[in-house]
Amino acid sequence: MIETRGLTKRFGGTLAVNDLSVTVRPGAITGFLGPNGSGKSTTMRMIMGLDRPTSGNATVNGRPYHRLRYPLREIGALLDAEAAHPGRSAHDHLLCLAHSNGISRARVADVLDLVGLSAVAGRRVGRFSLGMKQRLGIGAALLGDPEILVLDEPMNGLDPEGILWVRTLMRSFAAQGRAVFVSSHLMNEMQGTADHVIVIGQGRLIADEAMAAFVAGNSLATVHVRAPHPMVLQSVLEAAGGQVRKESDGSLTVIGLSTSRVGDLALTAGVAVHELWTRNDSLESVFMRLTREHVEFRADAPMTMAGA
Numbered sequence: 001m002i003e004t005r006g007l008t009k010r011f012g013g014t015l016a017v018n019d020l021s022v023t024v025r026p027g028a029i030t031g032f033l034g035p036n037g038s039g040k041s042t043t044m045r046m047i048m049g050l051d052r053p054t055s056g057n058a059t060v061n062g063r064p065y066h067r068l069r070y071p072l073r074e075i076g077a078l079l080d081a082e083a084a085h086p087g088r089s090a091h092d093h094l095l096c097l098a099h100s101n102g103i104s105r106a107r108v109a110d111v112l113d114l115v116g117l118s119a120v121a122g123r124r125v126g127r128f129s130l131g132m133k134q135r136l137g138i139g140a141a142l143l144g145d146p147e148i149l150v151l152d153e154p155m156n157g158l159d160p161e162g163i164l165w166v167r168t169l170m171r172s173f174a175a176q177g178r179a180v181f182v183s184s185h186l187m188n189e190m191q192g193t194a195d196h197v198i199v200i201g202q203g204r205l206i207a208d209e210a211m212a213a214f215v216a217g218n219s220l221a222t223v224h225v226r227a228p229h230p231m232v233l234q235s236v237l238e239a240a241g242g243q244v245r246k247e248s249d250g251s252l253t254v255i256g257l258s259t260s261r262v263g264d265l266a267l268t269a270g271v272a273v274h275e276l277w278t279r280n281d282s283l284e285s286v287f288m289r290l291t292r293e294h295v296e297f298r299a300d301a302p303m304t305m306a307g308a
């Protein structure tokens, strides 16, 4: 289990992490979301003992990272895929880590197999693609067969097969009762993979709850209705105070009326309804809305083509 209590990090005038108190529990994948520069990596670095908190603390199984006797056996992390020495082979990189953590040479071969790098184990890391470096970084995190995995954007640079592999790995890890703490900007991926979500903005906690509850609870649900005579239904719904938009497929999107109210109104007006359903927002929409005021780096809308 990872716990942070009042965790705070200031870099000069920048408050990177601001009074963050969260718990990452075993048996689940906890997604760690936030806009660029919101403090995710800094939080992970403090958990791993690489940055010293300005105040507050982070513990791993009840102890600060530097007090863990064999850290790799308790918690493994991928924080920076470029961290491996470029002149060293993948095998030697893992072997060095294994030696310093009392891990057997046999485990190195197993992990290289597990991350799909056995065939290139003797090649220098400097010649690896980003995806291969990500795999090696994940291998280093897995080396001690830890109870907790911390992964900072592990899907960066991976092809679809690699993404599927990371997803499966995280799921099986959590299914074994271990904890996964993973940051990512891939909202669809996180919505489908994470059980729990922690969202931060400008270093402060915005949300900490089960993924399904977070999406459902923060959705602006819309009602959708398909009817053979949509124009008639549209005027009935608008007369009742609904905002109605006709979609290109002929269905109506309704805001401001519940599903049951739409059904009742149609019945009262004697208008046939062929389909009636509610749609929640995606994680992406919910995330964008909740973090809007915390976004520090925002690009202008793409320029339109001249004359378009």
Ligand SMILES: Nc1ncnc2c1ncn2[C@@H]1O[C@H](COP(=O)(O)OP(=O)(O)OP(=O)(O)O)[C@@H](O)[C@H]1O
Binding pocket: 011, 014, 015, 016, 034, 035, 036, 037, 038, 039, 040, 041, 042, 043
């Ligand atoms: N070593 C450092 N020195 C000074 N400022 C830093 C340092 N590390 C991080 N920061 C600042 O702290 C803030 C949080 O950065 P951090 O990298 O933790 O965010 P993040 O959520 O991981 O961002 P991203 O999604 O872009 O990876 C940013 O404003 C960043 O510029």
